[in-house]
Amino acid sequence: MVSAALYLVSLIPSPNARKISPETQILLPETFDIHYTSTPESLNPATGIQINAETNGTLNFRIFNLDFYTVIGWFAQHDPSNNRTLQILDEFTTTYSSQLMRDFDVTSGKFFVEIVPPKIENATVLVANPTSAVVSWSYETKTVNIVASHDRIFLALIITVPLGIALTVPWLATSFGERRKTKKTTMSSV
Numbered sequence: 001m002v003s004a005a006l007y008l009v010s011l012i013p014s015p016n017a018r019k020i021s022p023e024t025q026i027l028l029p030e031t032f033d034i035h036y037t038s039t040p041e042s043l044n045p046a047t048g049i050q051i052n053a054e055t056n057g058t059l060n061f062r063i064f065n066l067d068f069y070t071v072i073g074w075f076a077q078h079d080p081s082n083n084r085t086l087q088i089l090d091e092f093t094t095t096y097s098s099q100l101m102r103d104f105d106v107t108s109g110k111f112f113v114e115i116v117p118p119k120i121e122n123a124t125v126l127v128a129n130p131t132s133a134v135v136s137w138s139y140e141t142k143t144v145n146i147v148a149s150h151d152r153i154f155l156a157l158i159i160t161v162p163l164g165i166a167l168t169v170p171w172l173a174t175s176f177g178e179r180r181k182t183k184k185t186t187m188s189s190v
Contacts, residue, residue, distance in 0.1 A: 022140040027059070032089045032128035034075075036141055037068040043123050048116030050142045051125070056108050057135030060128040062093060063102040063115060067122035089128055105130075116146055 027033060079088045115123055129135045
C-alpha cells in the first residue's frame with residue numbers, strides 16, 4: 001500500500017510557479033547567451049526549473065550554482081563590449097569551475113532539462129553554440145514546485161516494494177489457512 005501511495009504521489013503534476021513564455025532564439029556561430037539566472041536562493045529541493053526546447057543544431061549547456069548579480073557583474077567587468085564569444089565563456093567557466101553543476105551538449109531535435117537542486121541554491125544556465133553555423137532554438141522555461149522528487153520516490157519504492165511483498169506473503173498464507181480451517185468446520189457441522 002505504501003508503495004502504491006508513493007507511486008501515485010509521483011504522478012501528481014507539478015504546479016507552475018512561474019512560466020516564461022515560449023521564445024525562439026538564434027545563436028551566432030561560436031557565441032553564447034545567458035538563458036536563465038535565478039534570484040538569490042530561489043531554487044530548493046521543492047522548487048526547480050524545467051526547460052523544454054527544440055533546436056536545429058548543437059548547443060552546449062553550462063549550469064552554474066550562481067545568482068543573477070554575480071553573473072551579470074562578472075560579464076559587465078570582463079566583457080564590456082558584450083561580444084559573448086566562447087573564449088569569454090571559457091574564462092567564466094574557469095573562474096567559477098567550483099560552481100559548475102552540469103555541462104552537457106544537445107544535438108538537434110527536442111530535449112528536456114530539469115534542475116532540482118538537493119539544497120537551497122541559485123542557478124544560471126548559459127547556452128553556447130560551439131559550431132560554425134547559426135543555430136536556432138525554441139524554448140519554454142518554467143519554475144516548478146515539486147511535490148516529491150522522482151529520485152527520492154524511486155528509492156523509497158525500491159525499499160518498500162520488497163518489504164511489502166515480504167510482509168504480504170505470510171499474511172496471505174495465514175489468511176488462507178484460517179479460511180480453509182473455517183470452511184472445514186462449516187462443512188463438518190452440516
